[in-house]
Amino acid sequence: MAAAALVLAVARSGGRLTSTRMLLAGVAVGYALSGLTSFLVFASGSAEGARSVMFWLLGSLGLAQWDAPLAVVAVVVILTVALLAVWGRGLDALAVGDETAHTLGVSPDRFRTLLLLVVSLCVAVLVAAAGSIGFVGLVVPHLARRAVGAGHVRVVPTAALMGAILLVWADVASRVLLQPQEIPIGIITSVVGAPFLLLLIRRLHATAA
Structure with missing residues (x-):
């Protein structure tokens, strides 16, 4: 939440809060905090501890248990998905443009x-439970839009379900590919997601041309 507040402060410092400003502020704050995390790992005196932290940073469901922490995660995710679905028309308006949204x-x-703030809180809970698992949020929403259209009332729950399915299969692959060792899930999702994202960017450029 402190990182989210910092992103907002940086994005607002240039004047009006826009999606582009938030994106650039998020990238800058993300790199800064990533560098701080890397420094803390490098400065630690325990090689095994540093390895455990790096494994967690790349994402793993190995510590997931059916107890109170997982129940908290489930409640937070359900509430977040429900809120975003309820706000679907507002998201549609925002996607068209600020002037349309004002109208x-x-x-x-x-x-x-x-x-x-809402999404940051949800992401904070998820990362605390499973580490940082990348590319799911970049790839899955585009697949969801292709499946159900651009309306966020349908896209949000569909993306949540498709993201969960992708994560489960990535977890299976992470446990099976190098048995008995477990590969961090973030590596699997990056290997799968990066080519898909590059293909998507290429198609967007082709459509624009």
């Missing part, structure tokens, strides 16, 4: 701030 009674700055 439809949506305040872009206020809505973006609210979205960032």
Whole structure:
């Protein structure tokens, strides 16, 4: 949440809060905090501890148990998905443009701030439980849009379900490929997600041309 607040502060420092400013601020803050994390790992005196931290940073479901922490994660995810689905029309308006959103009674700055806080809280809980697993959020929403259209009322729950399915199969692959060793899930999702993202970018450029 502190990182989210810092992103908002940096994005607002240049004037109006826009998606581009938030994106660039997020990249800058992310790199800064990633560098700080790497420094803490490098400065630690325990090689095994540093290895455990790096494994967690790349993502793993190995510590997931059916107890209170997992129940908290489930509640947070369900509430977040429900909220985003309820706010689907506002997301649709924001996707069209700020002027359209204003016309439809949506305040872009206020809505973006609210979205960032809610999603950051959800992501914080998930990362605390399973580490940082990349590319799922970059790949799955595009697949969901192809499956159910662009309306966020349908896209949000569909993306959540498809993301969960992808994560389960990535976890299976991480446990099977190098038995008895377990590969961090983040490596599997990156290997699968990066080529897909490059293909998507290529298609977007071809469509624009």
